Amino acid sequence: MMGERLYVGIDLGTYQSTIASSAGVMTTIETVVGRPKDPVARNFLGRDVLFGDDAMKNKLACNLYRPMAAGVAQDDEANLAAAKAFVTHLIDAVDPEEYDEVFGVICSPSHVSFTDKSNLVATLRGQVNAIMVVTEPFATAYGIGEIACSIVVDIGAGTTDIARIYGTFPTDEDQVTILEAGDWLDLQLMDLICKKYTGAQITKDMVRKWKEEFSYVTGDVREVMVELSVEGKKQVVDIGDLILESCKRIIPLVGSAIKKIVATADPEYQPILRNNIILSGGGSGIEGIADVMADEISDIGDVTVTCVEDPIERVAAGALVLAQDMPDEQYTSIV
Ligand SMILES: Nc1ncnc2c1ncn2[C@@H]1O[C@H](COP(=O)(O)OP(=O)(O)OP(=O)(O)O)[C@@H](O)[C@H]1O
Numbered sequence: 001m002m003g004e005r006l007y008v009g010i011d012l013g014t015y016q017s018t019i020a021s022s023a024g025v026m027t028t029i030e031t032v033v034g035r036p037k038d039p040v041a042r043n044f045l046g047r048d049v050l051f052g053d054d055a056m057k058n059k060l061a062c063n064l065y066r067p068m069a070a071g072v073a074q075d076d077e078a079n080l081a082a083a084k085a086f087v088t089h090l091i092d093a094v095d096p097e098e099y100d101e102v103f104g105v106i107c108s109p110s111h112v113s114f115t116d117k118s119n120l121v122a123t124l125r126g127q128v129n130a131i132m133v134v135t136e137p138f139a140t141a142y143g144i145g146e147i148a149c150s151i152v153v154d155i156g157a158g159t160t161d162i163a164r165i166y167g168t169f170p171t172d173e174d175q176v177t178i179l180e181a182g183d184w185l186d187l188q189l190m191d192l193i194c195k196k197y198t199g200a201q202i203t204k205d206m207v208r209k210w211k212e213e214f215s216y217v218t219g220d221v222r223e224v225m226v227e228l229s230v231e232g233k234k235q236v237v238d239i240g241d242l243i244l245e246s247c248k249r250i251i252p253l254v255g256s257a258i259k260k261i262v263a264t265a266d267p268e269y270q271p272i273l274r275n276n277i278i279l280s281g282g283g284s285g286i287e288g289i290a291d292v293m294a295d296e297i298s299d300i301g302d303v304t305v306t307c308v309e310d311p312i313e314r315v316a317a318g319a320l321v322l323a324q325d326m327p328d329e330q331y332t333s334i335v
């Protein structure tokens with residue numbers, strides 16, 4: 001409808017990105033862009049650029065770009081172009097052309113540095129009229145009404161971001177970021193599988209899917225049978241013990257980062273913070289993680305650890321609520 005403003009919340013993630021709009025659209029797309037490798041691939045695919053699932057299904061015929069991945073030089077031409085194409089595609093999902101203006105709250109991966117932030121603005125120019133950039137934990141806390149006093153632990157793909165939230169925009173001192181997150185877990189599991197089954201032919205994508213389906217950190221070792229190739233020959237093997245072992249490895253690392261965030265907080269707030277620890281991000285889907293995390297950090301006193309619902313959409317949903325609540329002065333115009 002003309003004459004109207006559309007609000008969007010955008011979670012640009014290392015692995016997947018989500019957009020939520022004030023018109024009720026919510027879409028998640030894997031943060032990957034494919035370009036046909038050669039003219040044969042171009043003719044066969046019939047398009048110049050592929051996104052998300054579509055790119056993954058045709059990955060052998062494409063050069064793949066993950067423009068938000070950790071360690072990606074964001075000023076590299078190809079990745080910058082991929083980022084721009086990806087963001088345009090993501091925003092197209094909410095039909096921005098039907099509105100006069102689009103105001104967006106954006107969360108980008110915490111490893112995207114300041115210079116990259118100006119790239120982020122360049123990427124969004126022409127798509128969005130005004131933006132506000134916030135962190136993932138803050139957007140999550142805002143969306144679930146927990147900004148008064150909480151610790152949000154976003155276990156993503158590229159990083160785990162741990163932030164204390166107490167009623168205002170958090171500063172850099174209120175957040176700790178560690179590199180152990182979903183991608184790291186995949187590498188741990190991959191390594192364990194290759195050690196146990198010598199010659200196993202597995203990819204990161206295979207391992208990630210197994211982890212997403214079977215991850216757990218509590219109880220007895222389970223049997224998890226998966227199919228893989230060993231030197232081209234099909235084998236069905238049990239990786240249940242390896243999933244448990246790899247998932248457990250992240251617990252003390254995240255645990256000690258949480259303790260640090262508690263210990264450096266105003267002492268009067270520490271008891272409340274300890275009892276409102278919220279796990280989010282895809283990694284919070286590890287079965288049993290809240291209880292095991294609570295055990296891990298129980299030496300600092302009484303603690304309460306919970307997981308958000310719908311972790312994959314939580315950040316974008318929170319960013320959208322924030323977008324609608326903030327006065328125009330909070331936005332930076334980018335047209
Ligand atoms: N049930 C599950 N158990 C364990 N891990 C899971 C599960 N579901 C998703 N994940 C993992 O969560 C990660 C994706 O989470 P999320 O979408 O929060 O990350 P992201 O926003 O793309 O990354 P980042 O925030 O680091 O930029 C992936 O590593 C994925 O494999």
Ligand SMILES: [Mg+2]
Binds near residue numbers: 013281
């Ligand atoms: Mg994320």
